Amino acid sequence: MTIGGVITNPGNSLEYKTGDWKVLMPVINQEKCIRCRICWYVCPDSAILELDKPYTTKAKRVYKISYDVNYDFCKGCGMCAQECPVKAIDMVPVEVS
Ligand code: SF4
């Protein structure tokens, strides 16, 4: 640590992957997701990604965006799954290799 805890390289928190101790991880079902953005709002770690990635459901509904999870920073708290209005997020055990 620097003297006085001075931060010499701002933005360095991105270098520390804080999501490696979770035991459950969220998995978004793109078929069920209605792109409401609630998970993006509620995630305390800004780990939900809003991607310019089109997706067409099996019922031919076309979305221009998709939501995904940045597992480097997701801590597995489950708030996204809890708040998703259509239960499109499953919390599944992290596989330890
Ligand atoms: S489980 Fe928690 S930290 Fe991970 S994406 Fe969902 S709300 Fe964010």
Ligand code: SF4
């Ligand atoms: S809260 Fe659920 S439905 Fe809304 S964007 Fe997130 S995964 Fe999709």
